Structures are given as C-alpha cells and as structure tokens.
Amino acid sequence: MLKYNHKLLSERVTVRMLKHLFAVQTVILLGFFPGSVHSDEIDLPAEILNLDGDREYGEYLASDCKTCHEADGTGDGIPNIHGRPRIQLITLLYAYREKIKLNEVMQMQAGRLSNEEIVALAAYFEGLN
Ligand code: HEC
Numbered sequence: 697m698l699k700y701n702h703k704l705l706s707e708r709v710t711v712r713m714l715k716h717l718f719a720v721q722t723v724i725l726l727g728f729f730p731g732s733v734h735s736d737e738i739d740l741p742a743e744i745l746n747l748d749g750d751r752e753y754g755e756y757l758a759s760d761c762k763t764c765h766e767a768d769g770t771g772d773g774i775p776n777i778h779g780r781p782r783i784q785l786i787t788l789l790y791a792y793r794e795k796i797k798l799n800e801v802m803q804m805q806a807g808r809l810s811n812e813e814i815v816a817l818a819a820y821f822e823g824l825n
Pocket residue numbers: 757758760761762763764765773774775777785788789798799801802805806817
C-alpha cells in the first residue's frame with residue numbers, strides 16, 4: 697500500500713512537471729516564434745534609440761527601397777511604409793536585420809544597414825505622405 701502511494705505521488709509530480717514544462721514551452725513558442733513578432737514586442741537597444749536620424753542621408757539611401765515600396769497602395773504584397781511612425785520603422789528594420797522577423801527579401805535589405813542608416817531611413821520615410 698505504501699509502495700502504491702509512493703508511485704501515485706511520483707506520478708502526480710511527474711504530471712505536474714510536464715504541465716509546467718508544457719506551459720513554459722508554449723510561452724517560448726508564442727513569444728519568440730520568428731515572423732509573428734509585432735513591433736511593440738521588441739526591445740530596441742539604447743544605441744539605436746539614442747540616434748537622431750539624418751533625413752537627407754535617409755533620402756539618399758531610400759532610392760533602393762522605393763523600387764519596391766511605392767507610395768500608392770500595397771502592390772504585390774509590399775506594404776506602404778510612407779508616413780509611418782519612425783519608431784515603428786526602426787523597430788521593423790531592426791527586427792529584419794537581427795532576423796527576429798522573417799522575410800528573406802527584407803532580411804537581405806536590412807542586413808546591410810547600420811544603426812545610423814536604419815534611423816536615417818526611418819526619419820525620411822516618416823516624413824513622407
Ligand atoms: C525587393 C523589394 C524590396 C526592397 C528593395 C525593400 N523592401 Fe521592404 N519590404 C518588401 C516586402 C515584400 C515586405 C513585406 C515583408 C513581410 O511580409 O514581412 C517589406 C517590408 C518592409 C517593412 C515592414 C513593413 C510592415 O508593415 O511590416 C519595412 C519597414 C520595410 N520593408 C522597409 C524597407 C526599407 C527601408 C528598404 C530599403 C532599405 C526596403 N524596405 C527595401 C520588399 C522590399
């Protein structure tokens with residue numbers, strides 16, 4: 697009888713541990729599943745947040761971007777990024793660069809950008825209509 701109880705107890709503990717593990721895993725999957733991130737879920741490092749974007753430099757860099765990102769509409773699934781809040785653009789570009797957000801095209805585009813360039817582009821696009 698004592699033996700049986702002991703077994704029951706250890707089974708309960710095991711079940712509890714599994715439940716706990718499952719909960720932790722679910723949080724990890726939901727929280728870090730790449731590609732499903734929202735810009736408000738990413739903590740930007742201070743070295744980006746402290747930069748002032750140079751709009752003119754941004755304009756210079758933006759000619760590449762504009763071959764895809766046109767002002768009017770969302771042709772071919774390419775989102776319009778004109779006039780979007782700077783912090784949102786910085787966060788998205790940072791997330792592509794760091795491969796937190798999945799998209800091969802944009803990971804390649806953002807992959808070559810420095811912090812200064814990201815902030816400059818964000819400042820420039822924010823000012824567009
Ligand atoms: C070859 C085409 C192409 C070029 C060039 C390009 N993009 Fe993109 N961009 C895309 C596509 C496609 C998406 C949508 C990706 C996705 O679904 O995550 C996107 C998404 C974005 C987003 C996220 C928008 C959102 O609401 O999720 C930002 C910001 C962005 N691009 C900025 C830029 C900047 C800045 C440049 C220039 C350095 C650039 N892109 C160059 C095709 C391009």
